[in-house]
Amino acid sequence: MKKNSTKITAFILIAILICACNAVKRVPDGKNLLTKNNIRVNGKSTNDETAANQMYQKPNGTLLGYKLRLNLYNLANLNPDSTYQAKFKKNPGLYERQSKILSAKQVDRLGQSFLYKGIHEFLKSTGEPPVIIDTAKAKKSLLRLKYYYFNNGYFNVKTDYDIDSVGFKKAKINYNITTGPAYLLDSIKTTIKTPALDSLYKTNKEPSILKSGNQFKTADFEEEKNRVTTYFRNHGAYFFQPTYVTYDIDTIGKKNKADVNLIINDNNIQEKDSSRTEPFKLYKISDVNIYTDYSPVNSKSQIKDSTTYNNFNLYSYKKLKYKPRAITDAIFISKGSTFSDTRTTLSSRYLNNLKIFNYPSIQYEVDKRDPTAQSLIANVFLTPRKKYSFGASLDLTHSNIQDFGIGASISETIRNVFNRAETLEISARVNIGSSKDMANPNDNFFNVSEYGLDMKLNFPRILLPFGTEKIIPKRMIPSTSITAGFSKQTNIGLDKENFTGGLSYNWNPKRNNTAKLELLNAQFVRNLNPNNYFNVYTSSYRELNNIASVYNTDPSNLDDDSNLIVSEGTNNFTNQVLTEQTALTPETKEYKDVESIEERRLRLTENDFILATSYTFTKTTKKDLADNTFYQFKTKIESAGSLLTAISNVSSLPKNSNGQYVIFNLPYSEYIKTEFEYIKHWDFGKEKVLAVRSFFGIAIPFGNSNYIPFSRSYYSGGSNDNRAWQPYALGPGSTNASNDFNEANMKIALSGEFRFKIFGDVKGAIFADAGNIWNVLDNVVDTKARFDNLNDLDEIALGSGFGLRYDLSFFVVRLDLGFKTYNPAHEKGDRWFKEYNFGHSVLNFGINYPF
Template sequence: MKKNSTKILAFILIAILICACNAVKRVPDGKSLLTKNTILVNGKSTNDETASNQMYQKPNGTLLGYKLRLNLYNLANLNPDSTYQAKFKNNPGLYERQAKILSAKQVDRLGQSFLYKGIHEFLKSTGEPPVIIDTTKTKKSLLRLKFYYFNNGYFNVKTDYNIDSVGRKKAKVNYNITTGPAFLLDSIRTSIMTPALDSLYKTNKEPSLLKSGSQYKTSDFEDEKNRITTYFRNHGAYFFQPTYVTYDIDTIGKKNKADVNLIINNNNIQERDSSRTEPFKIYKISDVNIYTDYSPANSKTPIKDSTTYNNFNLYSYKKLKYKPRAITDAVFISKGSTFSDTRTTLSTRYLNNLKIFNYPSIQYEVDKRDPLGESLIANVFLTPRKKYSFGATLDFTHSNIQDFGIGASVSETIRNVFNRAETLEISARVNIGSSKDMANPNNNFFNVSEYGLDMKLNFPRILLPFGTEKIIPKRMIPSTSISAGFSKQRNIGLDKENFTGGLAYNWSPKRSNTAKLELLNAQFVRNLNPDNYFNVYTSSYNELNNIASTYNTKAENLDTSNNLIITKGTAGFTDDVINGRTLLTPGSPDYKQVESIEERRVRLTENDFILATSYTFTKTTKKDLADNTFYQFKTKIESAGTLLTAVSNIAKLPKNISGNYEIFNLEYSEYIKTEFDYIKHWDFGKEKVIAVRSFFGIAIPFGNSDYIPFSRSYYSGGSNDNRAWQPYSLGPGTTNASNDFNEANMKIALSAEFRFKVFGDVKGAIFADAGNIWNVLDNVIDEKAKFSGVNDLAEIALGSGFGLRYDLSFFVIRLDLGFKTYNPAHDEGNRWFREYNFGHSVLNFGINYPF
């Protein structure tokens, strides 16, 4: 208690010190600290973020309303060197006395130490100097505001500003905007000098962005200019640029209306010291030349090998190493077609996707053989990557099971394996880690290990015995991957070997959409140490042992301390209960508990064979890493075992004594699984973002199975899920995580997070996570773990908390502290805030944002 009181007192003193800082300490006399910018539009305050972004000066940043960075800056000594020297000037003889003890050199170096100088440099760099009102910048802000509203159709806008004092050396700036009525677009005409472009414009089915009756906006005019340019350049106008689109806007004699004349002049051609104009030409492609091994070094050397395939000319400065179709399938520019920017972009994307060339370049030149000058030659320059490349990585990892891990891998990539632009990737990996959740009798720090070997062969096309161009055209950049892998793990104490293999097809229906069809996904999981089950799942053992203390009838099941012997005693007692050799009767609570423990043990220790087919579709509007206004939707449906059952039925194969089919003397899994994942981000400016995520997943066993394999089940809790619970420690249902590593076959998860800037690269977040897992339509008998109807939605747990993140540009280090806000494991009426304290909180460490 005394220790905690000391911490609390220290925290209060620090808080008082920071809060006691004078915000205007660094504000000179006669100047004012900017506390607020207010934009008043026609007398009313506006929260228009774009308008606010016109400000040259913005108030000092706040953290939950407190100017933390300003006060940190005010704590700093701006001239620590002078202060250090003044100490000796004000105390004659002090320097000599200290020099006798430390030496003159050490006394001088002491002034550069962290205590005297470093801490102040840190406070200055971390903090933020006061934003002092500068009327020159205020006038610039006012001018930008005037342009902003003028560009939105308020041609008669009037602006001024005033500065209001709000305290000693503090003031706010009011920007007063009187817009007047907005101007609307009236008649819209076009004047296009080139007949060919005029014809294209009239046949364009895309609606114009400029519409009669809509409010004037400069951005609409720019967007229309880009729309026209894109359309023309995709229909042969090779030399057309946005600068050729101009507008004549006439407001004379109009009341708050503007007539628009869209003007497109002829092509302006520069010839030495003169220029001339002529109508734009619509260009067609006369030749497509592909240089398969181009480099600046060999560009002047003669071509040694060439061929023509489907009207494509392929050239090589050495021997041609590619099957022609492998390259031409990636080029969307064809002889006789009209020039198109889109085809150029698609070709570049596809060629990049082959991963056998560096920075493909496509250049055009006017074909001098055409007397009309309306033909282009497309030259595709490809620089091959090395056929063999070796890679090695060293990673430090953190996961829901592994608290700390060190991983290393080596890989070899072989390109153009069969001369059809294929790539073969072979990699080996090893990982050692530490986990406090593992069975660890020897108390070793590194108690988790894994090694494995993987192979993946990629084909830049769909590999099927029939054509797929009509279903998946090559503009969707299709590919096929064949994979195989093996790994051996020493993980949760059971240890396992994992064999995988798969055949998958990938394509992109649109730029923002991706699709993946895993035609075959095979997995064989072999548990190497099933007898160690009760050493790992200690809660199950304790429950079984507690029941055995009352109902066990055989002394050989117990050790000298009268506890069940693992594995002989646990297996013996369970067998006695289920076969009626104890006083426990079917239907009694303890009998059901033993039955449930045994069901779970069998499920988690049995070897699994899974042969699945799945389809995954993803759509995202995210443009780049800096985009914070987007959504992402992902759905997946997976079916396992159906093909094997169909073959078994057709072949009339025999079933085992359990009434199930087997393959390699092993009952295979059969289930259907579907998932929906939706993420949405809203950017409110000033580095404030709200992010939400919703997830629903369910896997239903049928036919050959009455449960879902552990590797395909769901769990809840952890740094990327409900952060108020440890991984695998939430649910199922209201069971209060009675087992170790709790999992189930249905999951609901909802999360929301408000992200904001604290200072520098340090970001903060306030979050709320809701969700749980349940068993449904499987062999679990515990009613508390089952989802029986809509009423069970009351079992959704809620966690809330806050976090800090440090942005290193290429990844984010994340710390989140979660508190159990609503815990369905408690009795109804006693679920809210029962464990809402630091003692029951969970600190999560993560890499990058959770969603």
């Protein structure tokens, strides 16, 4: 086997070497393959990406230094049709002989087959033709470079280029840039002809981008132009545009310095064949007209219904279907206010957020009733969406528990339910899937399933009996959601029913900040098949069965193979151990193991009732989908059961035998939970991105609980966590994941990923994931699973690996291969690289990036 591996490796290396030597296969005689653009600034090479982007020609792309796509292209036959026909010309009679065997039509079609043509078309389309040096393009690149450095203050820049041969038919281009000293900004003044604008400019508290002593940069001048324009248009200058801002740059008599004069002339008005100028006017809003059911079809029809509310005029071409306040609350433009682009944008955002209109449009016209011509009429055109809309979907799914699934859902959306822009969404879903981790005695492929019904009623305001405008003003786009849901699932073997309900408030404190207050979040989890526990959690069963093989004294607990019967035998034996009816005593290890198994069984099979309140805050600097330099911070705090405990204490309600208050004959959960997550991305250019994520979460039970419900606990491993372990297969602590579906109430995670382009839409990544879960301040007694002090941080697991991503624009398909680099389940001193091999690796499939 070793010899074969050596031969295969040698063959691959030889093949790569041959292809590499043949990189100039399609480079014509007298021409050169471009291998590098070398930009030298004042005699030194630079890695300035912006300067590199000025090139009209760039070398062929590489994968780890190897020109894979170029060599694929070189392997292709560029004229497969001619080659196929030439075969018959060289062999007279061959065509006739093959036609007798196949038929003339089949012989012709053979030339279009994948073997003769398709493979070459594939190689051409996947590959990349050689980039041959073009001196005309080199001169254009040089001119671009000159402009680039000139626009950065190097007014005396000098440029030239030369071509260096680096091998047979290969060469690089050296772009030589001599910048000279950079010019700095000296005096800065303004000349603004319109007195109203001049006054506005002087009262603007936001500092100018242009500052004396700064290096001259054209980008700064553009940014200042946009800053001034935004300020003026937010303070009434409706007709002002960036083109009215010009600059006079004076370098005469200055040594490497430039005086700047920002000039704003009066408004230029075109009138038929002539033009005139007049000072800019600052406009106020004289009327706000809202057309609630506008469409191009009825735009010339007569208004049939109208009303006035809080100085807003509402019009309808049919009967008005909205309570006026539902619409006017979304409009930030008010009668008597100064024209402002910000108010216009905010109104559009709010109207879009209502989800009952298509593409709201806000237009302005000069009010001809005003003799000073300084008033605007704001016209808001709203096109309603259909009141009822139906949706259906069919999906292939993959989750932490489900390896493969087929899901279907139907939904109905009802808009403007109570005539105040509310939306009601009702959906039903069903999913069947396959999981190799599930108990599957009948060996069925589809061994997991789920169906459910959900309802969500959304109000575009804070729904409380008192006003909240002073705390959460409408510019924060507040909303209220009331939800309810039911689901039944057989995906962990205990066959659960899940009832949920909630009341939450959402708002945006700032443009990129979101806040959510879940005033009430109720969940009732009912286990339908708790006696199936040991068929699902087989690790626990094996451990208990091994102990019973030595200490069991009751033959009725065993089957014919001397194994514990599920569930009569397991329950009886556990009870006999814990009531000291066997040879085991509380001081023995086996007794503690049985105690731990029973504690976990009770925790995972008991029904749960959770009534929680939580607050979530998220802040991000991400501007759009293409932004790869940003950070995101998210924090959440959740409290469960405290309200019920307060009511129980005041009401002096009785407790059960375990000292717990109950509701619906069920002890409710009581805990406090908090989470922190921070994500940061750095863009290094050329589609190279470094992304890191850190997470810390802890849930502490108290009062009515001594553990955290399974649905609110943490797990580790999986495609969006530590990718060297399967989901639920890491931790807690150094326990070697002895249980099935391992979970705990504290989690630490830290991940880093370097992403880079391979070719086309295929990206690559190298990653490292660290973290683990632990039990803390709950009823778990296993010291290996607990976090007792900072020394337990040495149980943080480390996984590393690499992956591929394929960008489909609307989502990214991801494959990651993770290797266990540091495994805390092993003994100390034997944890590094113990399982760092393909046999213990984990292949993860995911949709979109992990963070």
